[in-house]
Amino acid sequence: MSQEKFADAIDSHQVYISEIENGKKIPSLTVLYKVARYFDLSLSEFTALVEAKMT
Template identity: 45%
Template sequence: MINQALKKIREFHNMKQNELANSIGISNSYLSEIESGKKSPSLDLLQKYSELFDIPVSSLIYFSEELNSGSGSSINKLKVKSRKFLLKLLEWSDSVDEKKEKTQS
């Protein structure tokens, strides 16, 4: 899930993958693998996101917590739902910005 959050954060700030990769000192292909979920970001990389986008690392780590898929506890279900909600909120915000840009053009 953190891969989706990192991608939405980048898109929210209107950055292209290559711009972000250059800003945080990684290759574009590595960033692509992180955003697609093929690779996991390191704590060092999360720190770079934190500094660049002024987001606490703890908020980024919140999305990276592994939930025990065998556990059906209501707390885990709530965590999953809240994470999905936050990602949908970022997606919605991004779509609102795109609509505003289109109407202003």
């Protein structure tokens, strides 16, 4: 999926998504929530998956 389509799906902007991916921005809690909901996860499930990947 393109950044543009993903950004549209979570009601964000492609440039913001790109900046997050490139480490130039830190996503807001609202954006993290929208990402989690996009993948049909709760925010706690989403963060647990991210945490597991980082360890």
